[in-house]
Amino acid sequence: MNPGSTLRIPAKQSFWISLKIQGRVIKALFLREMISHFGRHNIGFLWMFAEPMMVTIGIMILWALVGHEHGVMPSAGFALTGYSAILGWRNCVNKTSVALTANKGLLFHRNVTVLDLALSRSIFEFSSVSTSFLFLSIVLFGLNILVPPVYPLKTICAWLLLGWFYICAGIIALYLAEKSELFHRISHVLMYLTLPLTGAFAMVSWLPKKLQPTYLLSPMVNGVEMLREGYFGEIVKAQYSISFIITCNIILTAVALFLVSQVNKFTGSE
Amino acid sequence: MLQIERLTKSYPIKGGTLRVLNDINLNIEPGEKVAILGRNGAGKSTLIRIIGDLETPDSGNITRGMSISWPLGYSGGMQGSLTGYDNIAFLCRVYGVDQSPVADYVRSFTELGRFLKEPVKTYSAGMKGRLNFALSMAFDFDCLLIDEGLTAGDSRFADRCHQALEAKKDCAILMVAHAQESIRQFCQKAYVLEAGSLLSFNSMDDAYHHYNA
Secondary structure (H helix, E strand, O other): OOOHHHHEOOOOOOHHHHHHHHHHHHHHHHHHHHHHHHOOOOOHHHHHHHHHHHHHHHHHHHHHHOOOOOOOOOHHHHHHHHHHHHHHHHHHHHHHHOHHHHHHHHHHOOOOOHHHHHHHHHHHHHHHHHHHHHHHHHHHHHOOOOOOOOOHHHHHHHHHHHHHHHHHHHHHHHHHHHHOHHHHHHHHHHHHHOHHHHOOOOOHHHOOOOOHHHHOOOHHHHHHHHHHHHHHOHHHOOOOOHHHHHHHHHHHHHHHHHHHHOOOOOOOOO | OEEEEEEEEEEEEOOEEEEEEEEEEEEEOOOOEEEEEOOOOOOHHHHHHHHOOOOOOOEEEEEEOOOEOOOEOOOOOOOOOOEHHHHHHHHHHHHOOOHHHHHHHHHHHHOOHHHHHOEHHHOOHHHHHHHHHHHHHHOEOOEEEEEOOOOOOOHHHHHHHHHHHHHOOOOEEEEEEOOOHHHHHHOOEEEEEEOOEEEEOOOHHHHHHHHHO
């Protein structure tokens, strides 16, 4: 009955094997997220991007109705880029912050680390929003509402740079949530207050000259500016610095990796 | 071989720290069956969690020369909102083994039948313990860590567990428990964990005698 030696679990591993194991664990966790988030009922994993899509469509209709004036940018495009960015930020932070609580039992396995849980959850959330973004772009193009991106590569790079930022922020949120009860109480307020920092609601060039440098201190504003330039071309008069985004992301990555290593597997605290 | 040297662990408590484990030394050879006896709160589970890499000790060395299972007990090791089968699939992916032989083995060992298609959070404690134990047997670890003895399930299941463990001659086992008779028959060596120290004895009888005194 016992499957026996075919299932041998080796005791010691080299660095490359460890890396392979981590990849395997993250993949398993990613699939686990898909299954338990969306179940096997009705449209199943399609919820992965149907959920962010519904929000984005709702906002697009709302903004179109109130007649947001965006100069040269189509209002659907403004809403699509802006709201995808907001969702990426919000979902990565909110949902990664509770990843440990939901998966506590899985941490009993030596190969499953807190970092694996944080990474797989935030990558999963970013993938959902990305899929919804991509899908809506195609649909809106099909309906003749939106043109395809002017600079596809720049659009993708901007979105990935934003994703890098969101994922790191999500990992840090997990640390904060584990360390302090306070985080759960203030996280909603905090997320609301950070909305302007996402860069979704206004282009830098719409603001008074005096405010612009301050606004550009947010890496997310830089990212969204770049995203919109990639999508709509130079006519949107974007202002951003790629090196600034990358520098912020590298620092954030280091902070996230350090903090997550301080989270105890069993108690969640130090 | 599993080697533990000069292990200490303290927890912060109101008004100071509590030293749960103090200078623990322990060696487990391949195939050896070892029991650690202790009363509630003696630090048994803490020790097993440290060996299982769930917690970090304050100081001391652990050399893991063999593959070690996760600490087996009533809880832990599984994700509640996933079904039994999904948990099996998850663990097979994590440990990098084929799913179908493991699923077959677990199904016949646990006799959980259609419940394996239900979320684990709907299981009773005994059912969870059965699934957990069967899973750990399906993967071929060199050393099993068992928290709270073999108390999962009914006596029929306990017999199955004993048979399965007897069959694993090369597999080392570290159990922490209160002093149950079933463990006395099963293990060759017993320690008593008392006031943070691990006391070793020449025979099982001596250990039980000390524990019950």
